[in-house]
Amino acid sequence: MLKNNGETSRISACILDCPDACSFLVDSRARTLRANPAHPFTNGFICRKGARCFDRLDAPERITRPLVRTKPKRGLRRGKAVGLAQEGFEAVSWDGALDVIADKLNALADLPEAVLHVRGHGYRGVLAQASLNLFSTLGSSTIHGSLCDEAGIEACIRDFGALEHNDPSDLLNAARIVNWGKDLGRSSPHTGLLVREARKRGTRVLTISPGGDGSEGWSDRVIRIRPGTDRFLAAWLIRRLMELDGISQDVVRACADWEAFRALVMCLNPEDLLLRCDVERSHAEELLEWYAPLPGAASDYAVGPTATLIGWGVQRYLYGGQNVRFINALSLLSGNIGRVGGGSYFNIASGRNLGSWRADSPGRPVTTSRRSFPLPSLAWELEWADPPVEFVWVDGHNVVNQVPDSLAMAKALQRPFVVCVEAFFNDTARCADVILPPALMLEREEIVGSCLHHYVNYSGQAVLPRGECRADYDILRDLGARLSPPVRFPEPDECLRIGLVPVGVDLDAFRAKGFARTDHPSVAFEGLKFAHPDGLYRFPEALDPDPLEIDQDDDPEFPLRLLSLVRGTYMHSQIPESEQQGLPEILVSPDNPDLDDVDPEGPIFLATPLGRMAVRIRLDASLHPHAVVIRRDGWVSLGHGPNAIIEPQVTDMGDCAALYSQCCRLESD
Ligand SMILES: Nc1nc2c(c(=O)[nH]1)N[C@H]1C(S)=C(S)[C@@H](COP(=O)(O)OP(=O)(O)OC[C@H]3O[C@@H](n4cnc5c(=O)[nH]c(N)nc54)[C@H](O)[C@@H]3O)O[C@H]1N2
Ligand SMILES: Nc1nc2c(c(=O)[nH]1)N[C@H]1C(S)=C(S)[C@@H](COP(=O)(O)OP(=O)(O)OC[C@H]3O[C@@H](n4cnc5c(=O)[nH]c(N)nc54)[C@H](O)[C@@H]3O)O[C@H]1N2
Ligand SMILES: [Mo]
Numbered sequence: 001m002l003k004n005n006g007e008t009s010r011i012s013a014c015i016l017d018c019p020d021a022c023s024f025l026v027d028s029r030a031r032t033l034r035a036n037p038a039h040p041f042t043n044g045f046i047c048r049k050g051a052r053c054f055d056r057l058d059a060p061e062r063i064t065r066p067l068v069r070t071k072p073k074r075g076l077r078r079g080k081a082v083g084l085a086q087e088g089f090e091a092v093s094w095d096g097a098l099d100v101i102a103d104k105l106n107a108l109a110d111l112p113e114a115v116l117h118v119r120g121h122g123y124r125g126v127l128a129q130a131s132l133n134l135f136s137t138l139g140s141s142t143i144h145g146s147l148c149d150e151a152g153i154e155a156c157i158r159d160f161g162a163l164e165h166n167d168p169s170d171l172l173n174a175a176r177i178v179n180w181g182k183d184l185g186r187s188s189p190h191t192g193l194l195v196r197e198a199r200k201r202g203t204r205v206l207t208i209s210p211g212g213d214g215s216e217g218w219s220d221r222v223i224r225i226r227p228g229t230d231r232f233l234a235a236w237l238i239r240r241l242m243e244l245d246g247i248s249q250d251v252v253r254a255c256a257d258w259e260a261f262r263a264l265v266m267c268l269n270p271e272d273l274l275l276r277c278d279v280e281r282s283h284a285e286e287l288l289e290w291y292a293p294l295p296g297a298a299s300d301y302a303v304g305p306t307a308t309l310i311g312w313g314v315q316r317y318l319y320g321g322q323n324v325r326f327i328n329a330l331s332l333l334s335g336n337i338g339r340v341g342g343g344s345y346f347n348i349a350s351g352r353n354l355g356s357w358r359a360d361s362p363g364r365p366v367t368t369s370r371r372s373f374p375l376p377s378l379a380w381e382l383e384w385a386d387p388p389v390e391f392v393w394v395d396g397h398n399v400v401n402q403v404p405d406s407l408a409m410a411k412a413l414q415r416p417f418v419v420c421v422e423a424f425f426n427d428t429a430r431c432a433d434v435i436l437p438p439a440l441m442l443e444r445e446e447i448v449g450s451c452l453h454h455y456v457n458y459s460g461q462a463v464l465p466r467g468e469c470r471a472d473y474d475i476l477r478d479l480g481a482r483l484s485p486p487v488r489f490p491e492p493d494e495c496l497r498i499g500l501v502p503v504g505v506d507l508d509a510f511r512a513k514g515f516a517r518t519d520h521p522s523v524a525f526e527g528l529k530f531a532h533p534d535g536l537y538r539f540p541e542a543l544d545p546d547p548l549e550i551d552q553d554d555d556p557e558f559p560l561r562l563l564s565l566v567r568g569t570y571m572h573s574q575i576p577e578s579e580q581q582g583l584p585e586i587l588v589s590p591d592n593p594d595l596d597d598v599d600p601e602g603p604i605f606l607a608t609p610l611g612r613m614a615v616r617i618r619l620d621a622s623l624h625p626h627a628v629v630i631r632r633d634g635w636v637s638l639g640h641g642p643n644a645i646i647e648p649q650v651t652d653m654g655d656c657a658a659l660y661s662q663c664c665r666l667e668s669d
Contacts, residue, residue, distance in 0.1 A: 011036060011514035013448055013457035014050045015128075015441045016571045017121035019347060020190040021450035022046045023515050024053075026442060026462035031058065033442070033462075039515055041168075041453045047189040049571045057440055057466060061577065062423050064467025066097040067435040076400060076410035076430055078613075079639030081577070084425055089435065094468065094478070097434055102482035104391050104417050105138070109484070112139035113371040114390040116416075118378075119143075120397025122572075123438070123472065125446035125459065126354055126499030127492060130476040131395050131421075133359040137480075137487050139367030141389065145374040145655025147402055152315035152346045154654035155324035158538055159332075160524075161531030166307070166343035167522040168453055172198050173341030175304025176290050179207040180230055180327050182311030184218040186568035188452060191309070192218065206290050208233070209313075210563065211622035212587045212629040223287060227561040227627050228317035228546055228661060229277035234326035235543055236273040237288050238333055239265050246292050247333050254332075254528035254537055261329070261539035268543065276545065278624070291334040305342035306334065312347075313565065316660045318546055321653030325540040332537060338525040350451040353518045355501040357494070363485040376657035377648040379408035388415070395421040395438075395472060398573045400428040404648040404657055405610060406636045421472060426573060427636045438472050439465035445492070447499050447510075456503050458514045544652070546661070558608060558663035559593060564632035564642045573633040580638040583616045586630045589623040594666040605667040606630070608645045612667060628664055 012024045012033070023039035024046065026032075031054045035046045056062070063084075071088025108114050117135035135142070156163050171177060171194045184192040184207075195218060199205055207215035210227045225233060241247055242265060252258050274281055291306050308331045314323045328337075328344050336342035373381040378399070382389055392413060400409045406427065413431040420432035429435050443466070446459040465471070473492060480487030489495070497507050505516045530537050570579075586606055588595065598604050598617075605612040606628065615630070623629065634640025649658040 010462040011458055011460050012442050012462050013459040013514070014046070015124050015446055015448050015459050016049065017124065018049070018571065019188045019450060019452035020047070021350070021448055021453070021455070021457055022050055023457050024050070028462045031463065036514060039455070039457075041190060041455055043190070043193065045189070045193060048569050053442060055576075056574065057442065057463070059576065061425065062466060063425060063429070063435055063437045064469055065091040065437060066094055066468065068092045068097060068100070069433045073414050073431065073433075075414055076407065076427055076637055078407065078636055078644055081635070081637040087430060094470070097436060098479050098482055101419055101434060102479060106484055108391055111387060112367065113141050114387050115140035116373070116389045116392045117142055118392060118394045118397055118399050120399065120402070122396030122398070123441070124350065125448045126357070127444075127446055127471065127473040127495055128396070129356060129495070130473040130489065131393065133357070133489070134476045134480050134487055135393065136367070136370070137359045137361050137364065139365070139370060141371040141373065143375045143378065144372045145376055145650070147375060147657045147659070149312050149315070149347060149656070150654030151320040151651035151656035152310065152312065152324045152654070155315065155321040156328065156346050158653070159325055159328045160537065163346070163348055164524040164531070165345045165348060166524050167520070168194055168345070170341060170343065170522055171195065171307055172201065172203075173305070174198060174203050174307035175341065176306040177203055177205045177309060178287070178290055178306055179205060179215070179219065179309040180311060181209045181313040182309045183213045183215070183313070183566055185214050187311070187566050191452065206287065210624040210627040211589075212563070212620050212627065213565065216622065222622075223279060223283050224622070224624055226276070226278035226624055227563060228319070228323070230314050230323045231319060231326040231543060232273045232277040233279050233284065233287070234330045235265060235268055236270055236284055237291060237330050238326070239268060239270055239273070240288050241292055241333055242266060248335055250528065251333060251335060254530070255539065256532070256534060256536035257539050260541070264541075264543065291330060291336070305339050306336050307342055308336065308344040310344060310346045313563070313660065315651065315656065316658060318649060318651060318658045318661045319544050320651040320656065320658060322540055322542070322544060326543070329539055338523060338528045340523055343524060347451040350449040353449045353454075353456050353502050354447065355498045357490055357498040359480065359487050359489050361485055361487040364487075374650065374655045376404060376650050376655065378403055379405050379412045380648060382412035390416050392416050392418045394418065394428055394432070398426050398428045400431055401426060401573045401633065401636060401641055401643060404643055404646040404659065406641055406643040421475065423469070427641065430637060436475055437467070437469045438475070439469045443469065444471035445496070447496055454518045454520050455515050456518060458510055460511065460514070556663070558665045560626050560628050560664045560666070561660060562606070562608065562642065562646065562662040562664040563627055563629045563660050564646065565629055567631040567633060570633070573635060575633060575635070577635070577638060580634055580640045583614055584630060584634055584640045585618055586615045586628050587618050587620040587623055588628055588666070589625045590619050590621055591625040592628075592666070593625060597668070598666045599668045603669045605669075606645065606664055607667045608647065608662055608664045610647050611645045613639065613642070613645055
């Protein structure tokens with residue numbers, strides 16, 4: 001808890017959905033923050049989105065009182081952002097808001113599946129389990145799958161048996177790093193920092209990407225690839241390794257299905273593989289040397305391991321899971337798994353070092369199975385849900401903005417009673433009946449893990465919550481107490497202690513130090529011992545072509561791919577409205593085949609089968625001719641949200657949204 005002892009520098013940490021999970025020192029009087037120099041991974045450096053935390057806490061447009069809707073919902077309109085009052089929201093007391101909500105939930109007590117809980121990763125941690133615990137105790141409907149990383153997670157689990165990678169600092173031991181589409185300048189600044197440090201020490205870096213991401217500045221070499229086709233390039237390399245007899249018998253013995261995989265790969269046509277990924281043979285041959293120095297190779301290839309980075313971008317495709325599985329297989333077969341300086345990095349689970357606590361509701365029937373909707377097609381699922389969803393609780397998720405087909409999602413929220421725990425009047429809050437304002441990070445206490453490194457951080461409360469804002473845990477505890485029968489939570493300190501059990505440190509000592517390192521081997525799968533029950537590795541069973549693949553001979557209606565990529569300056573949709581004025585920008589290659597058909601002087605639209613949005617164009621010569629890049633997460637209500645024209649498609653594994661398989665074209669008026 002915040003003590004008024006005159007002390008101004010407090011330890012806290014970032015709870016945003018970012019792999020780096022930085023530790024902060026906060027000057028609570030000056031309302032500034034900096035990197036905690038004592039934290040080994042944060043290493044004295046924090047990124048722009050973290051450093052701007054107080055801008056968000058102190059933003060004039062922040063919602064600081066509970067609000068209820070007094071006029072009927074009008075639905076979300078693209079490019080038409082009306083204000084709170086115009087939309088018909090009025091301030092109400094916390095008691096008033098929670099009583100209304102409790103009445104609705106009590107009325108649905110016998111039909112818990114008519115209640116839907118939609119939770120994102122907008123806030124993370126141990127106390128953050130509160131909403132998950134309350135709604136699982138009620139037996140409410142829930143969501144599964146993801147908009148982010150589940151295809152790659154499922155792929156890694158199928159391959160290795162577990163989601164695991166080397167300690168990120170082991171990148172410094174790599175002789176070479178091959179980066180399959182991680183945006184080193186934007187998505188994980190500390191991975192970027194490690195790569196930069198490794199390069200200073202002599203490590204060479206090659207990036208494979210469709211371009212438009214500034215990877216040239218981070219790499220000694222860049223190979224441009226057709227979007228969504230990395231599995232074909234990896235398969236070509238694996239085939240060459242097989243032909244050249246370049247695979248060690250130790251590796252072969254560590255695999256459960258070597259013969260079947262060998263047969264699959266040897267049946268593939270090498271020219272066809274390179275045609276599909278649009279990579280020149282000489283570039284593919286060069287890449288082979290980055291993985292497996294061949295007899296007679298130049299001396300800088302002759303020694304040392306190759307580490308593989310896999311960005312989330314490569315798996316947001318219809319066959320995104322296969323993309324990851326073929327890259328992992330390449331890493332293994334070239335002798336780079338289970339090795340210092342090698343490894344294949346996707347991510348780890350950020351919750352794996354945190355204990356889970358439970359809510360308790362004596363007298364309430366225990367739910368054994370809950371109705372669950374796949375998140376990538378949530379809008380459409382709700383349309384058909386039987387029994388229909390009557391009540392929706394959204395927290396930590398700008399779901400209307402982030403799911404494909406945002407307008408359908410907004411429409412699906414029109415009928416049910418929607419509660420949104422949200423600090424800003426974003427696309428989702430606009431669809432709510434009640435908006436509850438949460439205390440944000442630095443305004444409340446929390447413990448968080450990372451999906452990249454092995455530290456658990458203390459996110460201490462450094463300042464008081466603004467206005468009437470309250471921590472999500474407190475909101476949910478008060479709501480639980482109002483339900484019949486009531487749902488009770490353990491005290492916050494008890495939750496935090498349970499959260500720290502896997503770390504094995506005392507809560508007070510942890511609060512004072514601000515972080516703890518957890519015990520994981522620095523090399524994953526050492527000795528080629530994998531986490532499947534038999535200890536063996538598993539290869540992908542198939543290599544599938546993309547049904548939407550662009551065929552050079554055809555003249556498809558929507559020949560381009562829309563890559564809605566991460567933006568460096570803000571966290572997802574947590575962007576001030578003032579930064580979303582004018583038309584959103586797209587990047588296209590000067591060789592883009594659609595450029596000939598548009599009038600550069602007139603209005604230009606980005607069109608998909610779902611609709612179109614007005615944009616302005618910037619040329620980027622590094623981009624693949626068939627790729628269009630838009631920075632994601634702009635608000636639909638401000639005309640900046642690409643999900644208004646992105647269709648719901650699902651990846652081959654993990655029920656992940658295949659967002660970058662979206663086909664598109666450029667249009668003039
Ligand atoms: N500043 C900031 N940082 C963030 C976030 C944020 O919103 N803002 N979000 C966080 C979250 S939740 C996530 S999941 C991560 C996202 O982290 P990233 O994975 O870096 O982000 P993406 O934009 O999904 O993917 C970016 C990269 O994928 C490449 N790419 C796209 N398609 C392909 C392909 O077919 N093949 C190859 N080889 N490359 C391809 C693009 O060129 C781009 O460089 O970032 C996290 N960090
Ligand atoms: N087109 C397209 N769409 C995508 C992606 C893509 O590549 N292309 N990638 C996606 C990815 S990688 C991800 S991870 C998801 C992200 O989707 P979201 O998880 O919806 O991400 P945000 O837009 O950051 O929304 C999080 C919300 O949580 C709120 N919040 C912050 N702190 C707190 C708190 O303490 N309590 C509560 N109650 N709320 C809080 C913020 O104000 C914010 O509105 O969407 C994705 N959507
Ligand atoms: Mo994500």
